Amino acid sequence: MELHSGSLDTKEIFGRWLDEQAKSNYGAYIPFVGTIRAEDGIEALSFDIYEPILQKWFDEWQERAKVLGAVVKMAHSVGDVPVHTSSYVSAVFSPRRRVALELIDEFVEDFKANAPIWKYDVKNGERIYAEDRSTPMDGAGLLK
């Protein structure tokens, strides 16, 4: 798992991951890129991350992938990421395509629901919490 300040250099990251696994004999490599869309007058999105829990979440996914003979990868931005650039990339390597296709789906969806990352719209230089697009994590409301 990698955290980068600002926009991700997607080509560098995907190229490096591909090089790392060049001789691993995986038959499938499925990358996913999340790009910031220009909408609602935003200049950028901005992200806060709580790394200790994100690392644990990712390590659990790495274990799930390992059981299937696969590897999951991810990189995310911290701080401001301008529109039309990327804040999130992930990928799955696996011996066969079916495992990789299913795993990238589950991995990205669980990422959206349970990775401890908070998103803000940046408008006129101001950071506004994207509350309406955010999802309570599993177990939310315990202390209510």
Added chain:
Amino acid sequence: MIKVEFLGPIGKTPMEIEATTLADVAVKLKEEQELGAWLDKCAVALNDTMVNDLTTVLKDGDKISILPPVCGG
């Protein structure tokens, strides 16, 4: 003492409280007016592990994290 930290957009200064279970933490946090809009949608971690049981026993020096709704990507 138990340290309670508030992550992401909550923007509240960390607190130190006396508590022996998570249920005690709930009672203390409900007294904080500025948390009124947050508690029903926040998840909880104890020493960086997610927890889901109010009877969880706490010990001196434990760290509780309050995690508001997330949106990565």
